[in-house]
Amino acid sequence: MAGGAAAAPGVLLCALLWAVSAAAPGGSPAPGAFGRVYRGAVNISAERLYAFAYSSEPGQVDAVRVYVNSSSENLQYPILFVVRQQKGVLSWQVPLIFRGLYQRTYNYQEVSRTLCPSEPAPETGPSDQIIFVDVASMAPFNIAYELLVTRLESFQLETNRPFNFTASPSQPQYFLYKFPQDVDSVIIKVVSDAVYPCSVVSVQDIVCPVYDLDHNVEFNGVYQSMTKQAAITVQRKDFPGEQFFVVFVIKPEDYACGGSVPSSIHGNVNRTWNLQRTKxxxxxxxxxxxxxxxxxxxxxxxxxxxxxxxxxxxxAFVHYIRVRRKASAERLSPESGSGVMTSSHPITASTPEGSSYGAIDESSSSGGRQLSSPEHGPPAGSDTDSSVEEESDFDTMPEIESDKNVIRTKVFLYLSDLSRKDRRIVSKKYKIYFWNIITIAVFYALPVIQLVITYQTVVNVTGNQDICYYNFLCAHPLGVLSAFNNILSNVGHMLLGFLFLLIVLRRNILHRRAMEMKDVYTLDYGIPKHFGLFYAMGIALMMEGVLSACYHVCPNYSNFQFDTSFMYMIAGLCMLKLYQTRHPDINASAYSAYASFAVVICLAVLGVVFGKNDMWFWVIFSLIHVLASLALSTQIYYMGRFKMDGPDSDLGMFRRAAMVLYTDCIQQCSRPMYMDRMVLLIVGNLVNWSFAIFGLVYRPRDFASYILGIFICNLLLYLAFYIIMKIRSSEKLLPIPLFCIVATAVVWGAALYFFFQTLSSWEETPAESREKNRPCILLGFFDDHDVWHFLSAAALFFSFLVLLTLDDDLDTVRRDKIPVF
Incomplete structure (x- = not known):
């Protein structure tokens, strides 16, 4: 009985072959044997038909591979191979023709294809399969061929087990993978020692036919181009059958992966090139x-x-306890009243008679200063006056302009010289920064969010993973998002930005209470407190997190500016805040500042589009950069009192600048009137001119990062100058700002280390970018760039705290004793 049962499948196969032979219209098929090479010749009147029979068991996946070869290179009369299976037909010709760039053609005489496997259902029991291979040609003469049909023993891939194989454009490969019971998601890692030839890795559902040629591999599933490395994350939920094909296709040319296109004659590439296309x-x-x-x-x-x-x-709690103890000690001290001055203008009251050096003269000061006193206007703490007040309402008289010239051109300036305007007007001026940045954020972020959602939808629908430049070795999907870890790591910007807003709000509330109590130290001591720029910085930090997350939904060449736009604004706002600290009356308006940021963002977009190879763009940009540096330096050096006007309209300002340069620097060669400012501006201009020359000579491809580098270097230079001048002026660094400075330096250093660990690059092709991909380094979830997000958020937060607390030591110093630098 056992022998009879074993022989039954063979009897059935023979019967099946006999039945097919009798019904075949072109004659009897020749029974074929797996693993045997068949040689023959065909022409228009002679074709060959082979039949290969085998039996499949339930749970067993049998894959068959067909290899054909022909020495004929006659494209007019190719050999046609048609393979018929139970559920499909596969056909190709030899020579097999691929078409590449510029109408180039690539011809291959050797072709090898894997037939779509069929798996019998468990309830049907063993299944008998038969494959027909038809060889034919329309040539009037004989064309020789070779045929080899084999059954693949290693067709199913196993988890955690490397598998090596070889593929070429005319001999693609694909394999089956089934999800184990306890695995919901897998990463397909493909590596190769050779950069070229360019290849494509595709993951396709179990559907026949399998798209395994260069011209159709993108029709189904998800795919990536590849040079030396590729990685695709696949989830069980995306495949109802809990199994999929991994397809490997070698492209006939390397252009898609960044390689060169071969030279050719009359559009046909030579045979030597084709023989090198094995990987x-x-x-x-x-x-x-x-x-x-x-x-x-x-x-x-x-x-x-x-x-x-x-x-x-x-x-905050420790500070509150210290303030309460100090207040209690002052109440118990017999000299507790010594800190309260009876004069409403303590600075003027304590100024020696006849001294005008850095003091505020009531007879010549602006009306805005007079309005700030309790005797002449509303309470000093009333920042929320319902009346619409502008700076022009208090600062329009001609003598006030001359007064500005007198005050601001003194050799030694003190803070009292540059805090003469009504504080309510100045405060409202800086609040415009806050409201404007909220408006900008809303109108900027909404289209960005819509665009990246569209990008992610296109990736999910088309399966083209070359659109987005992820670190695929550490890209963890969640829902529709392909790299959730890159988005989650930006939560720090939003949380710390909100925390900074809370800290600023607390300071603002305490300041308002002190103003309402007419505290003399708040009115005329220390740096004037204006919080509009701080609020704007907090919003900018939060928006940097939002837009960085949007960029990392699908990072690529066309949306990189999303990640950097608010970084420009953060750097610019920090510089404005540093300048505003000692120059509260003459800082830039919000409208001009944001207009400048808009120009920078426009230049960044133009640089991304035209900055790669356009020499004229770099010439124009470098010229604008240098001229802008000179103009800004002039405004800073002369405290905004250098008038760029002249009798000949626009040419007058250049004549005026040339005249001043000739008179002060060449003719008289005198020592600069404002030596500290001059040193800062000389160093600053050297740095900016170096950037301009570097860009003109090397023309970096990452133009957005180039501009960001300019902003960051200028900010660091100005901050270093400010701290050095503060120490030179015998001012103190309290423990909290000192800690923030050290923390800023340490965290920024660590953050920049991870920033320069390049994991991808949209400046290159997707395949070249994937060569830089690396595994996760933190919790098995975050990569180096995610750590950069964490550390940069903390570094920006500490940087903001430096600006917020740096001059806390001056809260008990009179403003006519605080130098301007």
């Missing part, structure tokens, strides 16, 4: 992270930055 590949499928890792990563992200909130509450 050795290794594929390994490893399980991806579990859901618990997602939860751990989210908890880590939020708890790490919520600890900053805890630290801020502790510092």
């Amino acid at each position: 050795n590949l290794q594929v390994t499928i490893v399980p991806s992270i579990k859901k618990s890792v997602y939860i751990q990563a989210m908890l880590f992200s939020f708890l790490s930055f919520l600890s900053f909130y805890v630290g801020s509450v502790v510092v």
Whole structure:
């Protein structure tokens, strides 16, 4: 009985072959044997038909591969191979023709294809299969061929087991993978020792036919181009059958991967080029992270930055206790009243008679200053006056302009010289920064969000993973998002930006209370408190997190400016805040500042589009950069009192500038009147001119980062100058700002280290970018760039705290004793 049962499938196969032979219209098929090479010749009147029979067991996937070869290169009369299976037909010709760039053609005499496997259902039992291979040609003469049909023993890929194989344009490969029971997501890692030839890795559902040629591999599933490395994350939920094909296609030319196009004669590439198009590949499928890792990563992200909130509450509580103890000690002290001055203008009252050096003369000061006193106007703390007040309402008389010239051109300036305007007007001027940046953020972010949603939808629908430049070795999807970890890591910008707003709000409330109590130290001591720029900085930090997250939804060449736009604004706002600290009356208006930022963003977009090879763009940009540096330096040096006007309209300002330069620097060669400012501006101009020359000579491809580097270098230069001048002026660095300065330096250093660990690059092709991909380094979830997001958020937060607390030591110093630099 056992022998009869074993022989039954063979009897059935023979019967099946006999029946097909009797019904075949072109004659009897020749029974074929797997693993045997068949040689023959065909012409218009002679064709060959082979039949290969085999039996499949339930749960067993049998794959068959057909290899054909012909020495004929006659494109007029190719050999046609038609393979018929139970559920499909596969056909090709030899020579097999591929078409490339510029109408080039690539012809191959050797072709090898894997037939779509069929798996019998468990309820049907063993299944008998038969394959027909028809060889024919319309040539009037004989064309020789070779045929080899084999059954693949290593067709199914296993988890955590590397598999090596070889593929070429005319001999693609694909394999089957089934999800294990305990695995919901896997990463397909493909590596090769050779950069070229360019290849494509595709993941396709179990559907026949399998798209495994250069011209159709993009028709189904998800795919990536590849040079030396590729990685695709696949989730079980995307495949109802819990299995998929991994397809490997070698492209006939390397242009898509950044390689050169071969030279050709009459559009046909020589045979030597085709013989070099073989690539050795290794594929390994490893399980991806579990859901618990997602939860751990989210908890880590939020708890790490919520600890900053805890630290801020502790510092605020300690400060509150110290203030209460100090107040109690002053009440108990017999000299507790010594700190309260009876004069409404303590600075003027304490100024020696006849001294005008840095003091405020009531007879010549502006009306705005008089309105700030309790005797002449509303309470000093009334920032929310319902009347519409503008600077022009208090500063329009001609003698006031001359007064500005007298005050601002003194050799030694003190803060009292540059804080003469009504504080309500100045405060409202700076509040415009806050409201304007909210408006900008809304109108900028909404179309950005819509655009990146469209990008992600296109990636999900088309399966083209070359659109987005992820670090595919550490890209963890969640829902429709392909790289959730890159988005989650930006939560720090939003949380710390909101925390900074809360800290500024607390300071603002305390300041208002002091103003309402007419505290003399608040009115005429220390740096004038204006919080509009600080609020704008906090909003900018939060928006940097939002837009960076939007960029990382689908990072690519066309949307990189989303990630950098608010970085420009953060750097610019920080410089404006530093300047405003000692120059509260003459800082730039919000409208001109944001207009300047808009010009910078426009230049960044133009640089991304035209900056690669256009020499004229770099010439014009470098010229604008240098002229802008000179104009800004002139305004800073002369405290805004250098008038760019003249009798000949626009040419007058150049004549005026040339005259001043000739008179002061060449003819008289005198020592600069404002030596400290001159040193800063000389160093600043040298730095900016160096950037301009570097850009003109090297023309960096990453233009957005180039502009960002200019902003950051100028900000660091100005901050260093400010701290040095503060120390030179015998001012103190209190523990909190000193800690923030050290923390800023340390965290920025660590952040920049991870920033320069390049994991992808949209300046290159997607395949070249993937060569830089690296595995996760933190919790198995975050990569180097995610760590950069964490650290840069903390570094920006500490930088903001430096600006907020740097001059806290001056709160008890009279403004006519605080130097301007």
